Structures are given as structure tokens and as C-alpha cells.
Amino acid sequence: MNYYPESILKLIKSLSTLPGIGRKTAERLALHILHAPLHEAQAIASDILELKQKVTLCSQCFALSDTEHCRICSNVNRDGSIICVVENPTDMAAIEKSGAFNGYYHILGGALSPMDGIGPDEIRLKELFARVCGKGIREVIIATATDVEGEATASYIADTIRTITDNIKKKCLIVSRIASGIPMGGDLQYVDQVTMQRAMEGRHGF
Amino acid sequence: MNYYPESILKLIKSLSTLPGIGRKTAERLALHILHAPLHEAQAIASDILELKQKVTLCSQCFALSDTEHCRICSNVNRDGSIICVVENPTDMAAIEKSGAFNGYYHILGGALSPMDGIGPDEIRLKELFARVCGKGIREVIIATATDVEGEATASYIADTIRTITDNIKKKCLIVSRIASGIPMGGDLQYVDQVTMQRAMEGRHGF
Numbered sequence: 001m002n003y004y005p006e007s008i009l010k011l012i013k014s015l016s017t018l019p020g021i022g023r024k025t026a027e028r029l030a031l032h033i034l035h036a037p038l039h040e041a042q043a044i045a046s047d048i049l050e051l052k053q054k055v056t057l058c059s060q061c062f063a064l065s066d067t068e069h070c071r072i073c074s075n076v077n078r079d080g081s082i083i084c085v086v087e088n089p090t091d092m093a094a095i096e097k098s099g100a101f102n103g104y105y106h107i108l109g110g111a112l113s114p115m116d117g118i119g120p121d122e123i124r125l126k127e128l129f130a131r132v133c134g135k136g137i138r139e140v141i142i143a144t145a146t147d148v149e150g151e152a153t154a155s156y157i158a159d160t161i162r163t164i165t166d167n168i169k170k171k172c173l174i175v176s177r178i179a180s181g182i183p184m185g186g187d188l189q190y191v192d193q194v195t196m197q198r199a200m201e202g203r204h205g206f
Numbered sequence: 207m208n209y210y211p212e213s214i215l216k217l218i219k220s221l222s223t224l225p226g227i228g229r230k231t232a233e234r235l236a237l238h239i240l241h242a243p244l245h246e247a248q249a250i251a252s253d254i255l256e257l258k259q260k261v262t263l264c265s266q267c268f269a270l271s272d273t274e275h276c277r278i279c280s281n282v283n284r285d286g287s288i289i290c291v292v293e294n295p296t297d298m299a300a301i302e303k304s305g306a307f308n309g310y311y312h313i314l315g316g317a318l319s320p321m322d323g324i325g326p327d328e329i330r331l332k333e334l335f336a337r338v339c340g341k342g343i344r345e346v347i348i349a350t351a352t353d354v355e356g357e358a359t360a361s362y363i364a365d366t367i368r369t370i371t372d373n374i375k376k377k378c379l380i381v382s383r384i385a386s387g388i389p390m391g392g393d394l395q396y397v398d399q400v401t402m403q404r405a406m407e408g409r410h411g412f
Binding site: 003004005006007008010011014015017018019020021025028029030031032033034036038040041042043044045046047048049050051052054055063064065066067070071072089090092093096 | 209210211212213214216217220221223224225226227231234235236237238239240242244246247248249250251252253254255256257258260261269270271272273276277278295296298299302
């Protein structure tokens with residue numbers, strides 16, 4: 001690599017730290033940036049710095065945000081009576097892409113995982129329960145992952161809310177879980193046993 | 207995409223301008239940078255700006271360089287009597303990676319292409335001929351591409367040098383062209399006709 005000047009080698013090295021970018025791709029990107037117009041290169045650099053400075057978490061749902069309330073929480077046209085609980089901002093992005101949900105979110109920032117030392121105080125459950133106890137909430141959709149940690153977190157949330165609502169709300173609140181089953185376009189022969197069991201258990205009238 | 211704050215969207219957009227980086231990859235990179243330590247993100251940004259500021263061309267061979275003379279031209283352990291002529295810095299990098307050459311380079315910055323308006327004055331031929339006329343040069347290896355423009359450029363260089371050396375050097379200079387033929391590990395059935403003709407013409411004693 002001694003045939004490149006030091007400043008190119010430095011950029012290749014720092015670009016290689018990005019996920020999915022190996023040394024060859026980093027080399028190609030660095031040479032592209034070298035030949036790109038100055039304003040394009042400056043835009044990338046300043047956008048990186050701006051991102052690190054500006055992005056914080058929404059004070060209500062804990063989604064990524066530039067402002068105190070994120071775009072979704074500050075959108076008054078959404079249904080304020082439904083909260084969808086997800087683990088991470090990327091899960092929220094996946095649901096938003098589908099267009100299947102029009103309420104507000106609550107991002108836990110992870111799932112319960114006693115093995116990794118993540119208990120109820122390490123994720124944003126307290127804040128969720130406080131929101132659920134607020135007025136006007138009709139439904140909480142639990143959309144944590146369908147792995148062991150996600151399922152355990154879902155059960156914990158449902159149990160805790162049930163305790164709270166028995167005391168306070170007299171059943172004016174529904175707690176639901178997103179459906180598990182065969183992915184659309186999926187071939188049944190490649191589906192694992194647990195998914196197949198869930199698909200059979202969750203069958204509905206046609 | 208309205209579920210991401212403005213500063214993330216801006217970075218996604220500017221990263222998407224890079225070659226081979228689509229919207230999905232740009233999104234993944236932006237979220238990685240968001241969660242990466244601040245010093246890593248700052249390193250990428252500052253390395254981009256430093257690259258654009260510092261990298262110029264070597265005053266002798268026109269390779270990319272931080273300094274007046276590039277690493278190769280300032281390496282006195284290389285053979286100063288051989289000049290290898292290439293089109294671009296990336297071609298030089300490919301030859302250096304092979305380790306098959308220990309002389310100095312001359313980067314033309316392109317190939318002759320009358321269709322695109324690139325004549326002898328648009329690439330660094332004048333500088334090459336000046337170097338060739340300098341003392342101590344025994345061989346010029348022409349390693350331009352093997353496409354139409356590269357071949358034409360190679361012929362033009364060989365012809366011009368032959369004119370010059372007839373006048374000045376009395377045959378104390380060799381002009382050579384890198385070999386064309388079957389790539390190593392290549393299967394003969396997939397080789398195109400022109401390459402096969404070259405391989406047959408260029409056959410050598412075994």
C-alpha cells in the first residue's frame with residue numbers, strides 16, 4: 001500500500017471501519033472522493049459531524065430525533081390512543097415502511113436479557129408504563145422481536161400492564177402482540193418448526 | 207423516510223452519492239456512524255477533508271502524492287533507468303501490488319481518444335518525452351490499457367520515442383510493451399478471439 005500517499009491511506013483505514021466496507025471498497029471510495037468535486041466531499045464530512053452533534057432521542061418515544069419531539073410524536077394526525085412498543089429505531093423504521101401503523105411508538109432501546117445483565121431498569125420500561133397509565137391510551141401493540149429475549153420482554157410488558165390496568169383502568173385497555181407465522185411469499189417446506197407451530201396456533205377464519 | 211430526523215436523511219443522501227453505495231447501504235452506514243464513538247466519526251470526516259486539501263500530483267511522475275515527489279520517485283533504491291508508462295494512478299497501484307516492477311512510473315492521466323477530444327496535448331506526453339530524453343534512461347515499458355485507446359496511445363508513444371532516439375540516443379534505449387495473452391488461471395474456452403490471437407503471436411520458447 002506504499003504507493004498511495006499518507007492522507008489517502010488514512011482515509012482508506014478509517015472508511016474500512018464501517019460495516020460491509022472492506023479494504024478494496026474503501027480504496028475505491030477514497031479514490032472516488034479524491035476525484036469528486038470539493039463540495040461533495042465537504043458535504044459528506046459536514047453531514048457526519050452534524051449527525052453526531054444534532055441527533056438525540058425524542059423525549060416521548062425515544063426515537064432518533066433532531067428536536068425534542070420526533071417527527072412522529074409531533075404529527076398530530078396520528079392516532080394518539082395506540083402505542084407500538086419496539087426494541088430499536090430500526091424496528092420502528094421497518095414498521096413505518098410497511099405503512100401498516102398510524103399510532104405512536106415507544107422504543108425500549110433493547111430487550112430483557114438477564115444473561116447480558118439487561119434487566120427491567122436497563123431498558124425504557126418505566127417510561128412505557130408511565131405512558132400507558134396516561135389518559136386516552138386504548139391499545140398497546142407489543143412488537144418486540146420474536147427471539148427468546150423479545151418474547152420474554154413481550155410477556156413481561158403484558159403481565160406488568162395487566163397488573164397496572166387491573167388496578168387503574170378497569171379493562172379499557174387492550175394489550176396485543178404482532179402475529180407470528182409464515183412470511184408472505186414463503187415456501188412452507190423451508191419454514192422452521194416453531195414458526196409453523198405459531199402459524200397453526202394463530203390460524204383464523206377464511 | 208420521514209421517520210428519520212433531517213440530519214440522518216442528509217447523511218444518507220450524501221453517502222448515496224458514493225459508488226456502489228445504494229440507499230439501503232447508506233442507511234446502514236449512517237446508523238453505524240450514529241452509534242459509533244465520536245472520535246471514529248470525526249476521524250472519517252477529517253480524513254476526507256485532509257485528503258482533499260493535501261493530495262496533489264508528484265511533479266516528476268504525476269502519481270498521487272502528499273509531497274512534491276511521491277513515495278516511489280523519492281525512493282532511491284529503485285531502478286532509475288526504467289520508466290513504466292501507465293494511464294492512471296490505479297494502474298500504477300495494480301503494478302505495484304504485483305511486485306513485478308522496480309523502476310519509476312509516468313502517469314499519463316488518460317489515453318489518446320480523438321472521439322472524446324483527447325489529443326497528445328491533453329495527456330502528459332510532453333513531460334514523458336522530456337523524461338525519456340534525460341540521461342540514464344535505458345527502457346520505457348508502455349503499460350497503457352489493451353483497449354483501442356490504450357493500444358493507439360502505446361503506438362503513438364513508441365513511434366514518437368523512436369523518432370527522438372534516432373536523433374539523440376543512437377539505440378541505447380529500448381521501448382517495450384507489456385505482454386497480452388491468456389490471464390493466469392484462465393480457461394482457454396472462455397478467452398475472446400483477439401486475446402487468443404495475441405497469445406499465439408506472443409508465444410515463446412518453453
